Amino acid sequence: MKTLYLIGFMGSGKSTIGEMLSNILGLPHIDTDHLVEEVYGQTISSIFQSDGEGTFRKYESEVLKKTPSLNHIISTGGGIVEKEENTLFMKENGIVIYLNTSFEEIAKRLEDDQLRPLWSQNVKEKKILFNRREKLYEENADKIIHTDNKSAREIAGEIKVLFE
Ligand code: S3P
Numbered sequence: 001m002k003t004l005y006l007i008g009f010m011g012s013g014k015s016t017i018g019e020m021l022s023n024i025l026g027l028p029h030i031d032t033d034h035l036v037e038e039v040y041g042q043t044i045s046s047i048f049q050s051d052g053e054g055t056f057r058k059y060e061s062e063v064l065k066k067t068p069s070l071n072h073i074i075s076t077g078g079g080i081v082e083k084e085e086n087t088l089f090m091k092e093n094g095i096v097i098y099l100n101t102s103f104e105e106i107a108k109r110l111e112d113d114q115l116r117p118l119w120s121q122n123v124k125e126k127k128i129l130f131n132r133r134e135k136l137y138e139e140n141a142d143k144i145i146h147t148d149n150k151s152a153r154e155i156a157g158e159i160k161v162l163f164e
Contacts, residue, residue: 001027001163003072003094007137009130010078010116011106012099013147013155018075020156025163031075035063044077048117061086069093079118081136091140097159098141103130105148 004021006014015031022029036059037043047056060077064086067074074094080086090096107126113119119126138144143162147155 008099014075
Protein backbone atom coordinates (compact mmCIF):
# COMPACT_ATOMS: atom_id res chain seq x y z
CA MET A 1 0.00 0.00 0.00
CA LYS A 2 1.15 3.54 -0.77
CA THR A 3 2.09 5.65 2.25
CA LEU A 4 -0.76 7.77 3.68
CA TYR A 5 -0.02 11.40 4.51
CA LEU A 6 -2.44 13.04 6.94
CA ILE A 7 -2.75 16.79 6.49
CA GLY A 8 -4.96 19.37 8.21
CA PHE A 9 -4.94 22.34 10.56
CA MET A 10 -3.44 22.22 14.06
CA GLY A 11 -5.78 20.25 16.30
CA SER A 12 -7.50 18.36 13.48
CA GLY A 13 -6.32 15.06 15.03
CA LYS A 14 -3.52 14.08 12.63
CA SER A 15 -1.31 12.55 15.33
CA THR A 16 -4.12 10.73 17.18
CA ILE A 17 -5.70 9.38 13.99
CA GLY A 18 -2.28 8.49 12.58
CA GLU A 19 -1.46 6.43 15.65
CA MET A 20 -4.84 4.71 15.55
CA LEU A 21 -4.60 3.94 11.82
CA SER A 22 -1.13 2.58 12.38
CA ASN A 23 -2.55 0.09 14.93
CA ILE A 24 -5.56 -0.83 12.79
CA LEU A 25 -3.60 -1.31 9.57
CA GLY A 26 -0.48 -2.69 11.21
CA LEU A 27 1.74 -0.08 9.54
CA PRO A 28 4.45 2.04 11.19
CA HIS A 29 3.54 5.62 12.10
CA ILE A 30 5.80 8.64 11.69
CA ASP A 31 4.90 12.09 13.00
CA THR A 32 6.95 14.79 11.25
CA ASP A 33 6.78 17.12 14.28
CA HIS A 34 8.21 14.42 16.55
CA LEU A 35 10.82 13.54 13.96
CA VAL A 36 11.99 17.17 13.74
CA GLU A 37 12.34 17.29 17.53
CA GLU A 38 14.21 13.99 17.57
CA VAL A 39 16.57 14.72 14.67
CA TYR A 40 17.40 18.31 15.66
CA GLY A 41 17.29 17.73 19.44
CA GLN A 42 15.08 20.75 20.15
CA THR A 43 11.38 21.25 20.82
CA ILE A 44 9.34 22.95 18.11
CA SER A 45 8.68 25.91 20.42
CA SER A 46 12.38 26.39 21.00
CA ILE A 47 13.18 26.15 17.25
CA PHE A 48 10.56 28.86 16.57
CA GLN A 49 11.92 30.96 19.44
CA SER A 50 15.64 30.68 18.77
CA ASP A 51 15.82 30.30 14.97
CA GLY A 52 12.39 31.35 13.70
CA GLU A 53 9.66 29.73 11.63
CA GLY A 54 11.83 29.63 8.47
CA THR A 55 14.30 27.26 10.14
CA PHE A 56 11.48 25.04 11.38
CA ARG A 57 10.05 24.88 7.82
CA LYS A 58 13.47 23.87 6.47
CA TYR A 59 13.78 21.07 9.04
CA GLU A 60 10.19 19.98 8.39
CA SER A 61 10.82 19.61 4.63
CA GLU A 62 14.04 17.74 5.30
CA VAL A 63 12.37 15.12 7.48
CA LEU A 64 9.32 14.86 5.20
CA LYS A 65 11.53 13.97 2.26
CA LYS A 66 13.02 11.06 4.15
CA THR A 67 9.62 9.39 4.68
CA PRO A 68 9.14 6.11 2.76
CA SER A 69 6.68 5.87 -0.12
CA LEU A 70 5.23 2.50 0.89
CA ASN A 71 3.37 1.09 3.88
CA HIS A 72 3.63 3.97 6.35
CA ILE A 73 1.22 6.38 8.00
CA ILE A 74 2.65 9.89 8.22
CA SER A 75 1.13 12.62 10.38
CA THR A 76 2.32 16.04 9.29
CA GLY A 77 2.40 19.49 10.93
CA GLY A 78 -0.43 21.88 10.04
CA GLY A 79 1.92 24.10 8.03
CA ILE A 80 3.36 21.38 5.79
CA VAL A 81 1.22 22.70 2.90
CA GLU A 82 2.95 26.09 3.09
CA LYS A 83 5.72 24.83 0.79
CA GLU A 84 4.92 23.56 -2.68
CA GLU A 85 7.93 21.25 -2.58
CA ASN A 86 6.22 19.45 0.33
CA THR A 87 2.83 19.07 -1.33
CA LEU A 88 4.44 17.90 -4.57
CA PHE A 89 6.49 15.37 -2.65
CA MET A 90 3.49 13.98 -0.72
CA LYS A 91 1.33 13.72 -3.84
CA GLU A 92 4.04 11.95 -5.81
CA ASN A 93 5.13 9.75 -2.95
CA GLY A 94 1.81 8.67 -1.44
CA ILE A 95 -1.90 9.36 -0.84
CA VAL A 96 -2.81 12.65 0.83
CA ILE A 97 -5.73 12.66 3.27
CA TYR A 98 -7.09 15.94 4.57
CA LEU A 99 -8.70 15.87 8.02
CA ASN A 100 -11.20 18.69 7.66
CA THR A 101 -12.21 20.22 11.01
CA SER A 102 -14.13 23.46 11.52
CA PHE A 103 -12.43 26.46 13.12
CA GLU A 104 -14.95 26.38 15.98
CA GLU A 105 -14.13 22.74 16.79
CA ILE A 106 -10.37 23.43 16.64
CA ALA A 107 -10.75 26.48 18.89
CA LYS A 108 -12.51 24.24 21.46
CA ARG A 109 -9.84 21.52 21.26
CA LEU A 110 -6.86 23.90 21.48
CA GLU A 111 -8.37 26.30 24.00
CA ASP A 112 -5.55 25.97 26.56
CA ASP A 113 -2.77 24.92 24.21
CA GLN A 114 0.61 26.48 25.03
CA LEU A 115 2.80 24.33 22.81
CA ARG A 116 1.91 25.56 19.34
CA PRO A 117 3.64 28.85 18.54
CA LEU A 118 1.17 29.74 15.77
CA TRP A 119 -1.83 29.16 18.03
CA SER A 120 -0.68 31.90 20.41
CA GLN A 121 -1.71 34.68 17.98
CA ASN A 122 -4.97 36.57 18.42
CA VAL A 123 -8.22 35.03 17.15
CA LYS A 124 -8.37 37.24 14.05
CA GLU A 125 -4.89 36.14 12.93
CA LYS A 126 -5.66 32.49 13.62
CA LYS A 127 -8.84 32.72 11.55
CA ILE A 128 -6.93 34.32 8.64
CA LEU A 129 -4.35 31.51 8.81
CA PHE A 130 -7.12 28.90 8.94
CA ASN A 131 -8.95 30.32 5.89
CA ARG A 132 -5.76 30.55 3.85
CA ARG A 133 -4.63 27.05 4.79
CA GLU A 134 -8.06 25.49 4.18
CA LYS A 135 -7.69 26.20 0.46
CA LEU A 136 -4.23 24.65 0.38
CA TYR A 137 -5.43 21.48 2.15
CA GLU A 138 -8.35 21.11 -0.27
CA GLU A 139 -6.23 21.70 -3.36
CA ASN A 140 -3.65 19.14 -2.34
CA ALA A 141 -5.82 16.34 -0.94
CA ASP A 142 -6.62 13.06 -2.65
CA LYS A 143 -9.36 12.45 -0.06
CA ILE A 144 -11.18 14.72 2.37
CA ILE A 145 -12.50 13.35 5.66
CA HIS A 146 -14.79 15.51 7.81
CA THR A 147 -14.01 15.11 11.50
CA ASP A 148 -16.45 17.33 13.42
CA ASN A 149 -18.60 15.38 15.89
CA LYS A 150 -16.85 12.09 15.16
CA SER A 151 -14.65 10.01 17.45
CA ALA A 152 -11.05 9.23 16.51
CA ARG A 153 -12.08 5.59 16.05
CA GLU A 154 -14.86 6.52 13.61
CA ILE A 155 -12.51 8.71 11.59
CA ALA A 156 -9.79 6.06 11.44
CA GLY A 157 -12.46 3.54 10.38
CA GLU A 158 -13.60 5.84 7.55
CA ILE A 159 -10.06 6.10 6.26
CA LYS A 160 -9.48 2.36 6.55
CA VAL A 161 -12.47 1.47 4.35
CA LEU A 162 -11.07 3.66 1.56
CA PHE A 163 -8.33 1.07 1.15
CA GLU A 164 -10.26 -2.18 1.40
C1 S3P B 1 2.27 24.20 12.81
C2 S3P B 1 1.62 23.10 13.33
C3 S3P B 1 2.24 22.23 14.34
C4 S3P B 1 3.76 22.29 14.26
C5 S3P B 1 4.23 23.71 14.33
C6 S3P B 1 3.66 24.57 13.19
C7 S3P B 1 1.56 25.04 11.80
O1 S3P B 1 1.80 20.87 14.15
O2 S3P B 1 4.21 21.69 13.07
O3 S3P B 1 3.84 24.24 15.58
O4 S3P B 1 2.22 25.82 11.10
O5 S3P B 1 0.32 24.89 11.67
P1 S3P B 1 0.31 20.34 14.46
O6 S3P B 1 -0.51 20.60 13.24
O7 S3P B 1 0.50 18.88 14.72
O8 S3P B 1 -0.18 21.09 15.64
